[in-house]
Amino acid sequence: GAVVSQHPSWVICKSGTSVKIECRSLDFQATTMFWYRQFPKQSLMLMATSNEGSKATYEQGVEKDKFLINHASLTLSTLTVTSAHPEDSSFYICSAHPPGLAREQFFGPGTRLTVL
Amino acid sequence: AQKITQTQPGMFVQEKEAVTLDCTYDTSDPSYGLFWYKQPSSGEMIFLIYQGSYDQQNATEGRYSLNFQKARKSANLVISASQLGDSAMYFCAMREGLRNAGNMLTFGGGTRLMVKP
Numbered sequence: 001g002a003v004v005s006q007h008p009s010w011v012i013c014k015s016g017t018s019v020k021i022e023c024r025s026l027d028f029q030a031t032t033m034f035w036y037r038q039f040p041k042q043s044l045m046l047m048a049t050s051n052e053g054s055k056a057t058y059e060q061g062v063e064k065d066k067f068l069i070n071h072a073s074l075t076l077s078t079l080t081v082t083s084a085h086p087e088d089s090s091f092y093i094c095s096a097h098p099p100g101l102a103r104e105q106f107f108g109p110g111t112r113l114t115v116l
Numbered sequence: 117a118q119k120i121t122q123t124q125p126g127m128f129v130q131e132k133e134a135v136t137l138d139c140t141y142d143t144s145d146p147s148y149g150l151f152w153y154k155q156p157s158s159g160e161m162i163f164l165i166y167q168g169s170y171d172q173q174n175a176t177e178g179r180y181s182l183n184f185q186k187a188r189k190s191a192n193l194v195i196s197a198s199q200l201g202d203s204a205m206y207f208c209a210m211r212e213g214l215r216n217a218g219n220m221l222t223f224g225g226g227t228r229l230m231v232k233p
Contacts, residue, residue, distance in 0.1 A: 043225050044161075046222070093161065095221070105211070106163075
């Protein structure tokens with residue numbers, strides 16, 4: 001199946017710093033990628049839809065100025081958590097989809113962010 | 117309103133027995149896909165099985181089968197011959213619209229399955 005990678009797999013940062021997370025589709029091109037956030041013992045919640053060559057679409061309640069998304073190529077989307085705070089500590093997972101009808105959605109391995 | 121509902125926050129099953137994880141969904145779109153994912157403690161999302169709304173037969177993948185009851189809007193996952201490695205969180209998810217693989221998934225709250233030796 002298709003492979004989606006994320007980097008880094010985990011990161012610890014100080015409050016007030018910015019953190020960039022990369023999501024790559026390794027063997028296919030993806031015009032759309034999705035960013036999810038998962039708090040401990042909770043489900044995945046969609047944060048935003050990343051569209052190649054255009055602005056991301058954010059879900060209600062997600063601050064677009066805090067969670068910057070850039071989808072500059074068909075294989076790479078980045079999520080930057082700006083001025084991170086402890087409440088931003090979470091598991092961030094991206095997904096990407098090969099073109100056409102897909103009976104499976106491919107997820108990256110996730111990035112665990114801890115803000116001290 | 118919740119689009120995907122998993123009513124069992126936690127389940128125990130004896131090793132080698134079968135277990136059913138419940139999932140109900142709500143959509144007005146006649147075209148949709150239903151997914152089950154397994155999430156072990158490592159956090160990765162492992163795809164298990166898919167059922168399209170127009171599929172005539174229930175999906176099966178090895179020890180996993182999906183009991184799809186369209187009129188009831190339920191898509192329960194059945195795991196046969198449970199193994200210790202099946203202990204994990206299980207998420208039911210839905211994608212509305214079949215013709216656009218770019219639609220996002222909506223997830224249920226998850227069920228934690230614990231397999232007893």
